[in-house]
Amino acid sequence: MQIMKLSPDMIVELKKPHPCGTHRFRILRVGSICRIVCLSCGRDMDMDRIKLEKAIKKIVEVPSV
Numbered sequence: 001m002q003i004m005k006l007s008p009d010m011i012v013e014l015k016k017p018h019p020c021g022t023h024r025f026r027i028l029r030v031g032s033i034c035r036i037v038c039l040s041c042g043r044d045m046d047m048d049r050i051k052l053e054k055a056i057k058k059i060v061e062v063p064s065v
């Protein structure tokens with residue numbers, strides 16, 4: 001298995017929707033435990049990196065340097 005390149009401020013679309021109905025999340029912190037925030041309702045949550053990598057359907061936006 002290859003490690004996915006994740007960075008803060010990256011917007012990703014997950015396979016399963018958040019209870020509010022959206023699939024899009026912004027990554028706030030990257031590490032062994034990543035913090036993501038829902039773009040619709042603003043709820044933030046911590047998720048294991050491996051679980052997050054499996055849940056990502058596609059990368060929507062990559063932050064510019």
